[in-house]
Amino acid sequence: MNINTAGTAATIIKDEVVYKRYITVWQRTTRFEDGREIQWDVVGHDSPLPTFVTVFTFDTNTKTTCILKEYVQGSNEVKYTCTAGSFDRRKHQSLEEAAQHELSEEAQLTGGHLISLCPSSQPEGISELKWGKNRFVPYICINPTLDANPKPRDAEEYMEVVRDVSIDDFTKMVMRGEVMLPSVQTGWMAIEWLKENKYI
Secondary structure (H helix, E strand, C coil): CCCCCCCCCCEEEEEEEEEECCCEEEEEEEECCCCCEEEEEEEECCCCCCCEEEEEEEECCCCEEEEEEEEECCCCEEEEECEEEECCCCCCCCHHHHHHHHHHHHHCEECCEEEECCCCCCCCCEECCCCECCEEEEEEEECCEECCCCCCCCCCCCEEEEEEEEHHHHHHHHHCCCECHHHHHHHHHHHHHHHHCCCC
16 A cells, blocks of 8 residues: 555545535545445535644744643543634635634734645645544744734634743643644644754
């Protein structure tokens, strides 16, 4: 088997919507090279890809990041996350604008130097889950500042901003299983980028 990140690993014979509200559930039928046809439940947002953005911030003076504590409805937990939110074509002209809006809404930050960490081989983003359709684009934002007039959060969002988190503390949160997986991916890529570019 070869690694396939292009969404073409099997032939999709049929996608049928079986449930749709905020999340959509499809019954997907695929055919493998050996001829087997399998039906799956696939979940996600019925929107173009990429679905959402994630942002890991870094302050070059304090060598810290700003993350969130956020209510996680599926497991009924509170976990750490990076700033993250949907790429809504009705509101956002670009992925970068979506990232900037989410920084303002969730972390109450603005500005900074925004850099995409998404591999060029995956222009539609990195897959979120094995059984999910959603893909996300991870960013790092260098030196954002406090937003004096942050955008309002969505009504259902229940979160708390956690500032001045060291890279070591973030890593410990990951090792304790307290960070949501897209944020783990984003944080790991951001930390590697920081090392490569001599920020840490």
